[in-house]
Amino acid sequence: MTSECFQAKLSKMAKSPLPSAHYDLTDLRVFIAVAEEGSVSRGAQRCHLAASTVSLRIKGLEDAIGAALLQRQSRGVGLSPAGxxxxxxxxxxxxxxxxxxxDLMPFAQGISGHIxxxxxxxxxSTHLPDDLARYLADHPSVRITLTERLSTDIVSAVAQGSADVGVVAVESPHPDxxxxxxxxxxxxxxxxxxxxIAKRRRTAFSDCLQAPFISLxxxxxxxxxxxxxxxxxxxRLDVRVQVSGYRAIAxxxxxxxxxxxxPKTALEAADRDRVAVVELTDDWARRDLRVCVRSGTCGANPHLQDLVSLLTYKGEISTSGGFRFSMELQRNAP
Structure with a gap:
């Protein structure tokens, strides 16, 4: 290919019209309704729109995407690969x-904070539900987004500011x-x-690896x-069954x-009657759960300050970010 031909091809490609992305949330809702109903008319009824309006919106969406989304069938419509x-x-x-x-609705209703x-x-699965219930009873205008993560991921999230506070079991604390x-x-x-295994009072994890496991x-x-x-x-663990909670494991x-x-605290009295509970001798079997926060953040957020105080010690968190605690752990209080 000569240099002139190559330049001409590039020029033609640059001038080729690209699909525009002009569509809105209603277009997406209409498309979802039609796709799930398998029918333009039923999709239109679901969206409380005229069938002709729905057809125009689907056509506009296809023009914006640059590909057909629906395929005509003997009864209604189906999805194309792009669809x-x-x-x-x-x-x-x-x-x-x-x-x-x-997430934003509570702010319109007058909530005072979000954590x-x-x-x-x-x-x-054990401690947080009761503690958060106590906190929210005293702070009805605060909303909490609780998310499960691995401890290492929690530490990174709190350090980076994508989480306000974390509850973790870590061996190497983050310096910040x-x-x-x-x-x-x-x-x-x-x-x-x-x-x-039930005949032992204590056992090492390595001595259990030949047995089939029931896991989360x-x-x-x-x-x-x-x-x-x-x-x-x-x-490798021989995971025979995976379940969603500790009750199912028991x-x-x-x-x-x-x-x-x-976790030992996840057991109920009935569990202890039905199965053998054997202690693990491995050092890592002891789980020291700790609350982690960025230094100085509690002083700027009184709601976070109160939550951390409730989860840890009785006492106050100073506005400078330092902590003033009494000697008695809150978890031992009546």
Whole structure:
């Protein structure tokens, strides 16, 4: 290809019209309705619009995207390959916008503050619900967004400012964060009564790796933690069943499906009657849960200051960001 031909081709490409992206939220809602109903007329009824209006909006959306989104079928319409991709993105866009409105609604109703709290699975499943209920009873105009994350991810989020406060169990504290005692817990093994593991009072994690495990679902903090611990021993967990909570683990252990590792405080009295609870001798089985915050942030946010104070010690947090605590832990108070 000569230099002149190449330049001419580039010039032609530069002048080629690109699809415009002029569409709005109503267009996305209309498209979702038509796609889910499989019919323009039913989609129009769902959106309380005329079928002709819906057809025009779909046509405009296709022009903006630069590809056909719907295909005519014997009964109604179906999605084209591009339509399948569009539907997935449209649903997520609408869901995010709805979540934005839900998050902003309390401000219109007069809430006085919002706190983003990240915590590991252990804290969320045991201690935090009661503590947050107490806090919100005293602070009805505050909203809290509670999200489960791995402890290492929580530390990074708090340090970077994407979370206001975290509840973690970490071995290497971040130098830019303050760490305050919250709770002490222990991981224990649940085993079917009568099994070889159930005959022990204490056991090492390495001695349990030959048994099938009942685990929390992939992505849960404890699941990731235990998989990594097994890997560090040169082994893999034989995960027979994955479930969503500790109650299900206890029930499946009782049924003889396998063994599980859970926080001791997550157990109920009925669990102790049905299954054997065996202590883990590994150092990491002790879980020192701590509240972590960025230095100085509590003084600027009185709602955060009150939450951290409730979760940790009785006392106050000074406006300079330093902490003044009484000697008595709040968790030991009546």
């Amino acid at each position: 399948h991709v569009m539907l997935d993105h449209a649903r997520r866009c609408v869901a995010q916008l709805e979540q934005m409105h839900a 983003t709290l990240f915590a590991n699975n252990n804290a969320i 964060l303050l760490y305050l005692p919250y709770r002490v817990d222990h991981l224990v093994v649940l085993a079917p009564k009568g099994s070889s 679902q992939q992505g849960a903090a404890l699941h990731t933690f235990l998989m990594n611990k097994a890997s560090s021993l040169g082994a 029930r499946l252990v009782d049924a003889g499906v396998g063994i599980g590792v859970v």
